[in-house]
Amino acid sequence: MHKRGPGLPAAERNALGKEIYRTIVENQYNIGIVGLSPMVQGVIVVKNGLNNVPETAGNDWPLRTPNTGFPEQWFYSSQ
Structure with missing residues (x-):
C-alpha cells in the first residue's frame, strides 16, 4: 500500500x-510491563557482581541508554 x-x-x-x-x-x-519511567530515575536492572553502574540514569532512546551510564567503566567483581 x-x-x-x-x-x-x-x-x-x-x-x-x-x-x-x-x-x-x-x-x-x-504490552506495558513497566511503563514509561521518569527521565532521571529509570528502571535499572543490574546483575549481581556488576559494579560501577550508576544508581540513576537517563532512560530514553534519544539519550542512547545505557550509554549515559558509561558502560565502558562497568566491571565484574569476583565476590
Missing part, C-alpha cells in the same frame, strides 16, 4: 497516508 504513495497526486497521497496511519493506530498492540 505504501509503495504506491510517491506516484500519486498530492490529494490521493495524503488520503493514503491518513489511511496508513489509521490502520497503524487501530492495530497497534502494546
